[in-house]
Amino acid sequence: MQRLNETMYFIVNPMAGNKGSIKTWKKVEEILKSEDVPYEVFFTKEKGHALRLTKEILSQTNQKTRMIAVGGDGTLHELVNGAAEFPHAIIGSLAAGSGNDYVRGVQKTKSAEEALSLFRDNVVRVIDIGQFETNGQTGYFMNSLGMGIDAEISYEADRSPLKKWFNLVKAGKLIYLFIFIKKLFTYRPSYMNLTVDGSVHQLKKVWFIVIANQPYFGGGMKISPKSKLDDGMLDVIAVHDISIMKLLTVFITVLWGGHLNINNVDFFSGKMIQIKNFGSVKIQSDGEIVGMDEVAVEVMKEKICVMFKGRISL
Numbered sequence: 276m277q278r279l280n281e282t283m284y285f286i287v288n289p290m291a292g293n294k295g296s297i298k299t300w301k302k303v304e305e306i307l308k309s310e311d312v313p314y315e316v317f318f319t320k321e322k323g324h325a326l327r328l329t330k331e332i333l334s335q336t337n338q339k340t341r342m343i344a345v346g347g348d349g350t351l352h353e354l355v356n357g358a359a360e361f362p363h364a365i366i367g368s369l370a371a372g373s374g375n376d377y378v379r380g381v382q383k384t385k386s387a388e389e390a391l392s393l394f395r396d397n398v399v400r401v402i403d404i405g406q407f408e409t410n411g412q413t414g415y416f417m418n419s420l421g422m423g424i425d426a427e428i429s430y431e432a433d434r435s436p437l438k439k440w441f442n443l444v445k446a447g448k449l450i451y452l453f454i455f456i457k458k459l460f461t462y463r464p465s466y467m468n469l470t471v472d473g474s475v476h477q478l479k480k481v482w483f484i485v486i487a488n489q490p491y492f493g494g495g496m497k498i499s500p501k502s503k504l505d506d507g508m509l510d511v512i513a514v515h516d517i518s519i520m521k522l523l524t525v526f527i528t529v530l531w532g533g534h535l536n537i538n539n540v541d542f543f544s545g546k547m548i549q550i551k552n553f554g555s556v557k558i559q560s561d562g563e564i565v566g567m568d569e570v571a572v573e574v575m576k577e578k579i580c581v582m583f584k585g586r587i588s589l
C-alpha cells in the first residue's frame with residue numbers, strides 16, 4: 276500500500292472571498308503550528324496558478340498527498356484539474372470563497388476547524404467527476420457544468436465593477452441576484468439539442484441546462500437533489516419553455532430542491548451527455564467559463580480521491 280505523505284499542501288487563492296481566504300488561512304496556520312502539523316503553503320499569483328502548482332507538487336512524489344484548496348469553487352476546480360491524472364492525490368478544501376458548493380455538497384464540513392480535523396483523520400473515498408470537451412479544450416468538473424443563463428450570470432458577475440462594492444458591504448452573493456434580475460429581461464432563451472446516452476431531446480426556449488455531479492450549484496442552490504457521487508452517473512436538469520414568472524419560481528424552489536416538480540424542468544440521468552446550442556451562449560464548469568455553444572460530457576467513474584465527512588452512500 277502507498278504511504279501517506281505526512282506533509283499537507285495548502286494552495287491559497289488570496290483573492291477568494293474578497294480576500295477573506297487570507298483570514299481563514301491565518302486561523303488554520305495558527306492551529307497547524309501550535310500542533311506541529313507538517314505543511315507547506317503556496318499562494319496563487321493569478322488564474323491558472325493553482326492548477327500548475329498542483330501538477331508540480333504531485334509530479335514530485337508518488338506517496339499519497341493531501342492537496343487542499345483555500346478559496347472557493349474556482350480554486351478547487353483548478354486543483355481538481357491539476358490532480359485528476361495523479362492517482363495519489365487526495366483533495367480537500369477550506370471554504371473561503373463566495374460559493375463553496377464543493378464543501379457544502381461533497382466534503383460536508385461546517386467550519387475550518389472541522390475541515391482541518393477531517394484532513395488529519397484522513398478519511399477518504401474515491402468519487403466520480405465529469406470530463407468535458409468544448410471548443411477543442413478538455414477539462415474536469417467536480418460540482419457541475421452549465422450552459423445558458425447561469426453561465427452568462429457567472430461571466431458578467433465576475434467582471435462587474437459592482438462586485439467590489441457588494442463585497443465591501445459583505446453582501447458578495449447579491450451581485451449574482453442583481454445580474455440575474457437584469458438578465459431576466461435581456462437574456463434570450465435558445466433552441467438546444469440535448470443528447471443523454473444517445474437519446475436526443477430537442478428543446479425550445481432553453482434558459483439553462485446543468486449537468487450535475489453533486490446536489491449543489493450557484494452557491495447553495497439544490498439544483499440536483501438526487502445526485503450521488505459514486506453512482507457512475509451524471510444528472511441533467513433542463514429548464515425550458517417557461518415564462519419569466521415561472522423561472523422566478525424555479526429560482527426560489529431550487530433553494531430546497533422543489534423545482535423538479537415544475538413543468539418543463541426536465542430531469543435526466545446518464546453517462547454521456549452532449550449539448551448543442553443554436554445561437555451564442557457561454558458554458559461554465561464549477562463557475563468558471565470554459566467555452567461556448569457545444570459541449571460533450573462524460574462521467575469518469577471513481578476518478579478522484581477526496582477527504583470526506585458523512586455517510587458513505589450519498
Ligand SMILES: Nc1ncnc2c1ncn2[C@@H]1O[C@H](COP(=O)(O)OP(=O)(O)OP(=O)(O)O)[C@@H](O)[C@H]1O
Pocket residue numbers: 288289290291292293319320321322323324325346347348349350351353371372373374375433562563
Ligand atoms: N491570485 C489570484 N488573482 C486573481 N485571480 C485568481 C488568483 N488565484 C486564483 N484566481 C482565480 O480567482 C477566481 C475565483 O476563485 P474562487 O472561486 O476560489 O473564489 P470566489 O471568491 O468564490 O470567487 P467567485 O465569487 O468569483 O466565485 C478563479 O477563477 C481563480 O482561478
